[in-house]
Amino acid sequence: MGEQEKEASLPSKNNFSEWYNELLQIAKIMDVRYPVKGLYVWHPFGFTIRKKSYSIMRELLDRDHEETMFPLLIPEAEFMKEAQHIKGFEDEVYWVTHGGTSPLEVNLALRPTSETAIYPMYKLWVRSHADLPLRLYQIVNTFRYETKHTRPLIRLREITSFKEAHTVHATWDEAAWQVDEAIRIYTEFYRRLAIPILSSKRPEWDKFPGADYTIAVDSLMPDGRTLQVGTAHHLGDNFAKTFEITYEDSEGEQVYAHQTCYGVSERCLAALISTHGDDKGLVLPPEVAPVQVVIIPIIFKKPEEVLAACEKVAEELKDAGINVKTDDSDKRPGAKYYKWEMQGVPIRLEIGPRDLKNKAAMMARRDTGEKEQIPLEDIASTIKDTFADVHKNLYSQAEAQLREHIFLCEGLEEIKDKLAHGIVQTYWCGKEDCGKEMEDVIGAGILGIPGEQPDCKGKKCPLCGEEAANSIYIARTY
Amino acid sequence: MGEQEKEASLPSKNNFSEWYNELLQIAKIMDVRYPVKGLYVWHPFGFTIRKKSYSIMRELLDRDHEETMFPLLIPEAEFMKEAQHIKGFEDEVYWVTHGGTSPLEVNLALRPTSETAIYPMYKLWVRSHADLPLRLYQIVNTFRYETKHTRPLIRLREITSFKEAHTVHATWDEAAWQVDEAIRIYTEFYRRLAIPILSSKRPEWDKFPGADYTIAVDSLMPDGRTLQVGTAHHLGDNFAKTFEITYEDSEGEQVYAHQTCYGVSERCLAALISTHGDDKGLVLPPEVAPVQVVIIPIIFKKPEEVLAACEKVAEELKDAGINVKTDDSDKRPGAKYYKWEMQGVPIRLEIGPRDLKNKAAMMARRDTGEKEQIPLEDIASTIKDTFADVHKNLYSQAEAQLREHIFLCEGLEEIKDKLAHGIVQTYWCGKEDCGKEMEDVIGAGILGIPGEQPDCKGKKCPLCGEEAANSIYIARTY
Structure with a gap:
C-alpha cells in the first residue's frame, strides 16, 4: 500500500x-x-x-x-x-x-x-x-x-x-x-x-x-x-x-x-x-503483536548461508507457534529496523556471518531497546521466555506510571494543580450538589469511588468542609 | 433457555x-x-x-x-x-x-x-x-x-x-x-x-x-x-x-x-x-459441529464406575482437540438421544457396565444411524477416522443427490416437467430476448452457463430453434 x-x-x-x-x-x-x-x-x-x-x-x-x-x-x-x-x-x-x-x-x-x-x-x-x-x-x-x-x-x-x-x-x-x-x-x-x-x-x-x-x-x-x-x-x-x-x-x-x-x-x-507506544512507534505485548519476531539477515558476505540459517530459525519459531517474518527485502538494515520498530514487533533477530560462526543470533527487544547475543540452540524457548519478560516489563512500567500519576490531595488549589499531571484522589462528603459543584470549580470529572478505600476518618470534603464519606478519583477525562 | x-x-x-x-x-x-x-x-x-x-x-x-x-x-x-x-x-x-x-x-x-x-x-x-x-x-x-x-x-x-x-x-x-x-x-x-x-x-x-x-x-x-x-x-x-x-x-x-x-x-x-439435515434434525459435518461427540453414560448399575469411565474418555477426546460433552443429566437415554440428534452431533458414545467389561463403547453415527462397538483403547484416533468418514459420506450423499437432480432436456415441455424436480441443463442460442422469453415461458430462472460444456453440436435453442451457442442451467431459485 x-x-x-x-x-x-x-x-x-x-x-x-x-x-x-x-x-x-x-x-x-x-x-x-x-x-x-x-x-x-x-x-x-x-x-x-x-x-x-x-x-x-x-x-x-x-x-x-x-x-x-x-x-x-x-x-x-x-x-x-x-x-x-x-x-x-x-x-x-x-x-x-x-x-x-x-x-x-x-x-x-x-x-x-x-x-x-x-x-x-x-x-x-x-x-x-x-x-x-x-x-x-x-x-x-x-x-x-x-x-x-x-x-x-x-x-x-x-x-x-x-x-x-x-x-x-x-x-x-x-x-x-x-x-x-x-x-x-x-x-x-x-x-x-x-x-x-x-x-x-x-x-x-x-x-x-x-x-x-x-x-x-x-x-x-x-x-x-x-x-x-x-x-x-x-x-x-x-x-x-x-x-x-x-x-x-x-x-x-x-x-x-x-x-x-x-x-x-x-x-x-x-x-x-x-x-x-514511544517516539519510535508502536510497542506491543507479544500476545497481540501481528508479527512477534522479525528476522533481519545481515548480508555482506556468505548470503546463501545466512539466508538459509534465517529460514531455519524462522521454521523453528513457526513450529513453536510464533508469528515470525523474515525481512529479506533490499532495504538497508536501518530502514528495516525503523519499519518494524514502528509496527511494534516485540523482538528483532539479526543474523549475520559472525553470528553463525558463534551459533548465535543478536536479539533486540522493542520494549527496552536492549541487544543481547542468544544461542541458536533451543531458540524458540529463549524467545518465549523473553516474551513473558517483555509482557511483565510492559506491565510494571505502566503500573509505575499509573502509581506516579495518582496524587492524594485535600485542598481545592492542590487538586487543580495536580490535575494538570494526572489523577487526583481526594475526599467527598457524598452529596450530589457538592460533587457537581466540585466538578464545575475544578473543571474535571469525578471518576468515582474506588472499591478499596483509604482511612477517611477526619478527612473533609474539599468543597463544603463536612466530614468525608468516601475517597474519590478525579481526572480530566477523554 | x-x-x-x-x-x-x-x-x-x-x-x-x-x-x-x-x-x-x-x-x-x-x-x-x-x-x-x-x-x-x-x-x-x-x-x-x-x-x-x-x-x-x-x-x-x-x-x-x-x-x-x-x-x-x-x-x-x-x-x-x-x-x-x-x-x-x-x-x-x-x-x-x-x-x-x-x-x-x-x-x-x-x-x-x-x-x-x-x-x-x-x-x-x-x-x-x-x-x-x-x-x-x-x-x-x-x-x-x-x-x-x-x-x-x-x-x-x-x-x-x-x-x-x-x-x-x-x-x-x-x-x-x-x-x-x-x-x-x-x-x-x-x-x-x-x-x-x-x-x-x-x-x-x-x-x-x-x-x-x-x-x-x-x-x-x-x-x-x-x-x-x-x-x-x-x-x-x-x-x-x-x-x-x-x-x-x-x-x-x-x-x-x-x-x-x-x-x-x-x-x-x-x-x-x-x-x-433429516427428519430427526440437524446433521453436521464434524468440522463445524459445536459438539462433536456426546457421551451418554448408561447407568443402571455401577454408576460411579461408568461415570468415571465417561470422564476419562471425555478427557482423552478433549486432549485430542475434540469438542465433547457428557450428558449426565437425569433424562432418559431416549430423550438424550433425541436432543443431541436434533442438534446434529456427529457421534454419540454410549458407555455402560457391559461396555466397560469389554473395554469398549457403543458408537452411533448421526449421518448413517449405524451403531458399532469400538475399543476404548486409542479411542481418539478411532473417532477422528470416523469424522473423516462422516464428512466423506455426507459429501458423496449430497453429490449423488445433486447429480440425480440435474436433468439434461431439450424440449420446452420436458424442461417444464423436470423443473418441478430439480435443475435442468439445456441449450441456448445466446440471444438475450430468447433467454428472457424462455424464463417467462417456463417460469424459472436461467442460472447461467457452466464452465464445463457438453458438446453442443447440432443442439438447438428450445425457444427459437436456432443453433445452440452454449448449454445452460435453469432452475427454480430461492
Whole structure:
C-alpha cells in the first residue's frame, strides 16, 4: 500500500494528540480519510491487533458466557420503552427512516447499545429459575451520533467492536456479584494487554441511564487524562419491569429478574497503543503483536548461508507457534529496523556471518531497546521466555506510571494543580450538589469511588468542609 | 433457555419449508421472533456453527488475502457515483436521515455491499504497480430492504455475516484469473461443509450491477430449488473509472486498475442445514459441529464406575482437540438421544457396565444411524477416522443427490416437467430476448452457463430453434 511510510515521521509522544493521530496512520492501524466524520477504516495490520485482542476477551468470557448476535436495527417502540434509557441516548441515536425511496412505517434506531434489542427476547427466553443465570455477549458495531470532537478508537460514530454482555439473575445480590465478576474479567483482560486499570463506582449523575449503579474501569493516558475503557452496570429489575422479564421462583410465583450489562469497546486498543507506544512507534505485548519476531539477515558476505540459517530459525519459531517474518527485502538494515520498530514487533533477530560462526543470533527487544547475543540452540524457548519478560516489563512500567500519576490531595488549589499531571484522589462528603459543584470549580470529572478505600476518618470534603464519606478519583477525562 | 424443546416436534423434511423454519427454532439456530420483519436473533448454538464455518473461510482467504473492516455508513454522494450500481440497489437501500432529533446534512446509506465504501479508499491506497494485486476482505453486516417474503439465513434485511472480498489488479486478465480463483476458493469452502456446488456464468441481465460479468455458485435445496450461495464479479475498470483508481505502469503512465469482488453470506449456513439435515434434525459435518461427540453414560448399575469411565474418555477426546460433552443429566437415554440428534452431533458414545467389561463403547453415527462397538483403547484416533468418514459420506450423499437432480432436456415441455424436480441443463442460442422469453415461458430462472460444456453440436435453442451457442442451467431459485 504505497511507499508513503518512507517519508513519514512520528512526532514526539510528548505531543500526545499529534503522536497518536500520526501513529495510527504510519503504523497502519487505521486510515482516517474516510469521507464521513467519526468513521474510520481498519488497515489489515490494525485489524489483526483487534482480532488478537478480542480473542483474549472471547477466551475469558467463553468460560461461562455464550456468544450470540442480535440485530442492529431496533424498532422505535421498543427503543422508547425505558424512560431513563431514552433520556440518556435520544440525542445520540441515528435513525433509519427510509427503505429504498419510501418512508418506513416504523423508524429504526441503529443500536447505540443493545438493551432494547435483547430484552424483548429475554422476555421470551427466561421462564423459570432453571434458565438462570443467563449470560450472553456479542461483539458488534454500534453507533453514536457524536457531536463532540471525534477521534479514532476513542470517540467514534461507528464503534466497530463493541463487546457487550447481558446477564439475567434471580436476585439483586447475584447480579451485584456478576458486576464485580465483570470487573474481575476486565482487569484480567487488561492485564493480558499489559495495562493496569483503576475501577471505581461512578457517581449517580454519571451512571448508565436506567441502572442502579455503574462501575467503570479507566486507564491512564500519556497526557495525564483518563480513558474509560469498560463499564459494568447493575440494572436491578428496572429493565425487567419494562420488558416483563420474569421467572417462576421456587414457590411458583412469577417474579422480576435482575440484570446486568457490561461493555468494552475498541477503546481498549486506544489504551494499548497509547500506554506502550514511544517516539519510535508502536510497542506491543507479544500476545497481540501481528508479527512477534522479525528476522533481519545481515548480508555482506556468505548470503546463501545466512539466508538459509534465517529460514531455519524462522521454521523453528513457526513450529513453536510464533508469528515470525523474515525481512529479506533490499532495504538497508536501518530502514528495516525503523519499519518494524514502528509496527511494534516485540523482538528483532539479526543474523549475520559472525553470528553463525558463534551459533548465535543478536536479539533486540522493542520494549527496552536492549541487544543481547542468544544461542541458536533451543531458540524458540529463549524467545518465549523473553516474551513473558517483555509482557511483565510492559506491565510494571505502566503500573509505575499509573502509581506516579495518582496524587492524594485535600485542598481545592492542590487538586487543580495536580490535575494538570494526572489523577487526583481526594475526599467527598457524598452529596450530589457538592460533587457537581466540585466538578464545575475544578473543571474535571469525578471518576468515582474506588472499591478499596483509604482511612477517611477526619478527612473533609474539599468543597463544603463536612466530614468525608468516601475517597474519590478525579481526572480530566477523554 | 426453557423446556420448550421437550414438546417441539419436527415436520418431515418432505415439507421442506416448514421443516426448515421449525428446525431453526428447535435446534437453536435462530430465533425468528424479533419484532422486525426480516431480522433474526442468533442462538449461541447457531452462532457457534457460524463461527466455525467462517473460520474455514478465513483460513482459506488468509493464504493471500488480508482481513479488514470498512464503515457501515456510506455517504449519499459516494453511493450515487456509479450509475449501474445505483440502479441495481436503489430500491433496496436503507437510509439514515436523522442523528438524534435533527436531520443529517448528508444522508447515509446502510451498505448493501461495500464497493462504494471501499473504492474511495482504494483510490488513495493504490499508487503504483508495486501495490498490486491488492486483496482484502471483510466479514460484516449488510442491509437490504427486502420487500419479498423474508426467510432466516436466506432472504434477510440484515445479512449479519457477509464475507466480501475486493481485489485490485493491473490487467483485465489478472482480474479474470482472480474471479476463477474465487470460485476455486468457494468450491473448497463448500467442500469443507460437505456441500457440492454448481458454478455458472450468469446471463447479462442477471449480473452484478456495474460488472463485466458474474460467476455464481449454487447449491441444491431439498425441494429441488437452487440457492445462490456465492458470487464473483469481474468489475473490469468500470468502478476504477468512477472512483479514479489508477496506478503508474512500468512506462510511468497512470492507467486504470482492474477489479473484482466476490461474496458469500450466511446462506452458506442455510445450505449446510438444508443439505444434510433429516427428519430427526440437524446433521453436521464434524468440522463445524459445536459438539462433536456426546457421551451418554448408561447407568443402571455401577454408576460411579461408568461415570468415571465417561470422564476419562471425555478427557482423552478433549486432549485430542475434540469438542465433547457428557450428558449426565437425569433424562432418559431416549430423550438424550433425541436432543443431541436434533442438534446434529456427529457421534454419540454410549458407555455402560457391559461396555466397560469389554473395554469398549457403543458408537452411533448421526449421518448413517449405524451403531458399532469400538475399543476404548486409542479411542481418539478411532473417532477422528470416523469424522473423516462422516464428512466423506455426507459429501458423496449430497453429490449423488445433486447429480440425480440435474436433468439434461431439450424440449420446452420436458424442461417444464423436470423443473418441478430439480435443475435442468439445456441449450441456448445466446440471444438475450430468447433467454428472457424462455424464463417467462417456463417460469424459472436461467442460472447461467457452466464452465464445463457438453458438446453442443447440432443442439438447438428450445425457444427459437436456432443453433445452440452454449448449454445452460435453469432452475427454480430461492
